[in-house]
Amino acid sequence: MCRVRSLVLSALPLSLALVACDRGSSSSEARSDDSPPSSDTASDTKTATPTSDGPTVYLTLERGGLMVLRSGGFERVENSPISRMHDYPIKLPQGGFYTYANSMVRYDGTVTDLGVAKQTHVSRPHQLTDDGKLIASGTTSVGIHDGSRWETWDMKEVLTGVEVKNASVSSAALAPDGTLYVSLPRYLAVRSPDGQWKALEPPITGYHGGELAVGADGVALFSISGGVGKKSGTFTVSGDGFNKLSSSLLPDPFVVDGVVHSLSLDGKTVHRVVEGELETVHGHSGPGRLANLQLGADGKLYALAAERRQVMRIANGEATALPREPGALPFSLNDIHDNYDVDAAGRVWLRSAYGLHVIDDDAVINLLPGQGEPIPSLVERVVVSGSGPAALPEWTNSKLITRTGKVVGKDGTPAADVTIEVCSLLISKDSPHSSQTFRGKTPCATSDDVFGKLTTDAEGRFTVADTPRFGTISVAYLDGKSWNMFLTKHGLQSCSGTPGGGTCDVGTIELENR
CATH class of the missing domain: 2.120.10 (Neuraminidase)
Known part of the structure; x- marks a missing residue:
């Protein structure tokens, strides 16, 4: 679409x-x-909490709600009828935007219906x-x-x-x-x-x-x-x-x-x-293809280079990759969402299945929901309004979490020396991996992000550090000659409430062939 x-x-x-x-x-x-x-x-004019937003950044959340960037960070806009943005808004020159919220509205600190x-x-x-x-x-x-x-x-x-x-x-x-x-x-x-x-x-x-x-x-x-x-x-x-x-x-x-x-x-x-x-x-002579071309508030063209997990800045016929170091973004090709925007300083504001990412020439700031910044759920849409913010608040990169779990045999006893891999891997009903059973090569071989390869200890336990809270994080395990995925219930949902730096127990894997 x-x-x-x-x-x-x-x-x-x-x-x-x-x-x-x-x-x-x-x-x-x-x-x-x-x-x-x-x-x-x-x-007719309906008034939300009056503000002087001016050039800034707005977020809408997957769970509903409008947030605006102020000097101290993102704050929820109270009493706003704007909860979701299914279509990209039309932005106003000095800040604010038009969008649909049961009727067409203009938001520039107040809501005009x-x-x-x-x-x-x-x-x-x-x-x-x-x-x-x-x-x-x-x-x-x-x-x-x-x-x-x-x-x-x-x-x-x-x-x-x-x-x-x-x-x-x-x-x-x-x-x-x-x-x-x-x-x-x-x-x-x-x-x-x-x-x-x-x-x-x-x-x-x-x-x-x-x-x-x-x-x-x-x-x-x-x-x-x-x-x-x-x-x-x-x-x-x-x-x-x-x-x-x-x-x-x-x-x-x-x-x-x-x-x-x-x-x-x-x-x-x-x-x-x-x-x-x-x-x-x-x-474009690099690997893969460009997508989602748009103009930044700095007057330069930008495009996603998904296979490189980078954003390309295009000026004077030349392209510069952001971030300059490939792989600096904490998500895989499967988790890139098409919505991003660019402010007048050339900073890229990009959302993914993990959260919100702010990218400049030399660094990436990852703002994951619930990780110190008041973003209570995953970001649905990010919009740079006007020229965007002149400066960012004092943010720190959000911490990742540790995932741990246990493997047992058919009799319920701990299974030692079971090969485990933890990776970011999207599986859907249309995916060739949808059966969740594999022979030969590990399913994590197709992933851009493998967070750990290990075997279970004598108690059947495994622990993998530095994994994101959100995204499709999968646990692959070798059961006899077949690889299996331990995914939906435990990989995606159960760790969302774990605080940054904490540990999430994903549960117990039961083997069928041992």
């Missing part, structure tokens, strides 16, 4: 919107006589224009909020001869001349500045229309993600014409200084689109 991001930089001559960043105003008053939009009344037109509910923000218009979509609708009210359209009503099902709208973007583009599974819906709607059918039909971006020249970029047996492609759109680009791009473009940027489909090249043609910004 494509992510939706937006960042407008007040201190730099750059602006970013993953879906679009326009250079003009929309003609939101123009209406089609045969397809009138819905509109609501002026916005933008309201919605009941017949055309919108819940996903896509774009904030230079003149303050917010573009958002619902399952079959799209809307423009001009600062005082919504103007919304239902695709089922404005398009004739086109089947529009729930969850059809994936993206929307407003061009500088007021043209509104809406991405549908088989069509690109276009509303002209004079209010007329039409549905354009691209040359190929993919599984789903992807995210949209519109550059300062008014040319839209439209990607189609192919399903099984279907083609993929990326097109520029001008008027009624589609121009297929020479290479397919990932369906998550954004605009930097009026120019559309995106990653190639193979994750090896950063492109920009100039006059309808692709230009190379950076070619």
Whole structure:
């Protein structure tokens, strides 16, 4: 699923919107006589605890709740209706953001409820224009909020001869001349500045229309993600014409200084689109592929290099790996989450299955839930607001924990000299390891993080130090000729309450072949 991001930089001559960043105003008053939009009344304001957050960092938590970084650390925002962010918020230039919390809201120290037109509910923000218009979509609708009210359209009503099902709208973007583009599974819906709607059918039909971006020249970029047996492609759109680009791009473009940027489909090249043609910004020659390209508040491009467990900073065609030392991040490839952000100092704020990580050129700060900082649960989303914090509070790296356990035979007596490995290994119903029984090679051989290899002592016990509290931490053990995994109940959940530096007993493993 494509992510939706937006960042407008007040201190730099750059602006970013993953879906679009326009250079003009929309003609939101123009209406089609045969397809009138819905509109609501002026916005109501709901006030949470007033603050002057300014440039800072926000977190939402997997267990619900909004937190903000202040001089002493992260603090929970009391009385806030914002509990989760399922879609990436649209950020305000000076700090704060738009997001969905039962209705679309703006948070900048207070909560302003933008309201919605009941017949055309919108819940996903896509774009904030230079003149303050917010573009958002619902399952079959799209809307423009001009600062005082919504103007919304239902695709089922404005398009004739086109089947529009729930969850059809994936993206929307407003061009500088007021043209509104809406991405549908088989069509690109276009509303002209004079209010007329039409549905354009691209040359190929993919599984789903992807995210949209519109550059300062008014040319839209439209990607189609192919399903099984279907083609993929990326097109520029001008008027009624589609121009297929020479290479397919990932369906998550954004605009930097009026120019559309995106990653190639193979994750090896950063492109920009100039006059309808692709230009190379950076070619990735390292292992693996790049993903999740975005612009930092420092004006540089960033991308995840998951197989290296690093973030790449891209400037002047060159890439610098952060942290500089590979393996400095305490998580494996399986535990990297796609959400990260970058502040004006070039610090990367990245969440994983273990917690929150702050990365600069030379160091990594790991802020794990419950480890000295008031982050009560795993982080769902991290958002750098404005330029981000000028300085960090006095933090220390969170401590890891020790895992211990016991192995017994079929008769319940301690089993000595049993081979044990403890590693980070993701197992799901779709994984080749889902049977949890292996022959030959240890399952930890596929892990990026092996925390210990040992045998049980005379009492059947094993102890492995310096393991994370969170993440999919698995215990592999050799039972006869077969490897088995001791995972779900004990590896993932039971150690979450153990304090940093403490010891967690994961329980007793019962052998079947001894």
